[in-house]
Amino acid sequence: xxxxxxxxxxxxxxxxxxxxxxxxxxxxxxxxxxxxxxxxxxxxxxxxxxxxxxxxxxxxxxxxxxxxxxxxxxxxxxxxxxxxxxxxxxxxxxxxxxxxxxxxxxxxxxxxxxx
Amino acid sequence: xxxxxxxxxxxxxxxxxxxxxxxxxxxxxxxxxxxxxxxxxxxxxxxxxxxxxxxxxxxxxxxxxxxxxxxxxxxxxxxxxxxxxxxxxxxxxxxxxxxxxxxxxxxxxxxxxxxxx
Numbered sequence: 001x002x003x004x005x006x007x008x009x010x011x012x013x014x015x016x017x018x019x020x021x022x023x024x025x026x027x028x029x030x031x032x033x034x035x036x037x038x039x040x041x042x043x044x045x046x047x048x049x050x051x052x053x054x055x056x057x058x059x060x061x062x063x064x065x066x067x068x069x070x071x072x073x074x075x076x077x078x079x080x081x082x083x084x085x086x087x088x089x090x091x092x093x094x095x096x097x098x099x100x101x102x103x104x105x106x107x108x109x110x111x112x113x114x115x
Numbered sequence: 116x117x118x119x120x121x122x123x124x125x126x127x128x129x130x131x132x133x134x135x136x137x138x139x140x141x142x143x144x145x146x147x148x149x150x151x152x153x154x155x156x157x158x159x160x161x162x163x164x165x166x167x168x169x170x171x172x173x174x175x176x177x178x179x180x181x182x183x184x185x186x187x188x189x190x191x192x193x194x195x196x197x198x199x200x201x202x203x204x205x206x207x208x209x210x211x212x213x214x215x216x217x218x219x220x221x222x223x224x225x226x227x228x229x230x231x232x
Contacts (some may be wrong), residue, residue: 042206043158045220088157093171095167102148102171103221105157 004091006106012047013079014114021109023072023089030092032065033103038085043105046087079113086110117141119224121207127230133195137226139188140209146170148221149182149192150206158206164190197231204228 003026013019021033033052035043047056049065049072056063060083062075072089090103120139128134140147145166150158163170163182168189175182179198184190194201207223 016119035220041224042226043221045222048218050218090157095162102160102163104160105150107155107157 001076004106006089006109009107010107011109011111012114013083013111015079015081017109018075018077019081020073020075021030021078021087021111023074023106025070025091028069030069032069033090034063034072034074035087035088035105036085037088037108041085043088076111079111081113081115084113085110119207119209119222120199121205121224121227123227124225125228125230128197130199130231131196133193134192134197134229135191136205136207136229138190138192138207138224140190140207141211141222143208144209144211144222145187146210147184147190147191148208148210150208150223152204152206152226154203161192194229197229199231202229 005024007022010017031048033048034046034080036046037043049056049063052069054065060077062091064073072088074087076083086108088105090105093102093104104105119141122137126134147164149161151161152158161175162172162182164184167184178195180194182190182192192205204226206226207224210221
């Protein structure tokens with residue numbers, strides 16, 4: 001069945017450094033969403049990518065959707081302690097009637113920032 | 116705008132007991148989801164409602180889990196009887212499909228952390 005995989009599982013970053021986390025799907029996605037979950041918190045929506053090759057930026061975060069719409073990446077520059085948390089990518093499960101809902105989440109990348 | 120409300124926040128029960136979780140979605144959100152998040156994993160979809168109808172419950176363990184959304188607003192998720200492997204955070208999320216199309220994603224509640232001992 002459809003799978004969404006994320007690498008790396010853990011990312012230890014020195015404050016001020018950059019890093020990238022990757023998301024790969026076994027099938028083509030109509031869209032991909034990214035969520036952030038702080039320790040002890042719940043997932044919070046960050047962004048949605050829809051178009052092939054789309055790139056979106058939110059301050060120090062850059063999100064990219066692959067040309068084949070099967071992979072995505074999140075790049076964070078100048079990491080801060082506020083970036084601590086787990087970042088999930090999610091794509092809709094295959095459905096003939098609903099291309100937006102029923103998100104399937106990856107296992108997430110847990111980010112730890114060292115001051 | 117009020118968020119997605121869930122209760123209780125925490126619950127500890129013994130195996131074979133029953134438990135129920137409650138969710139009140141954002142006003143006007145027709146679509147409601149229940150997710151199970153086991154520690155260290157991503158959320159896993161259990162069931163999706165559109166208004167008061169079930170859209171997808173293919174991943175719901177129906178021998179012990181049940182869910183309802185009688186008036187198309189609040190929802191309850193029940194486990195009976197609970198097993199040790201049901202220990203997880205149960206997240207409720209809601210969305211307005213049009214908002215997803217406009218790139219606004221799901222809104223999750225704070226979740227209910229269930230511990231089965």
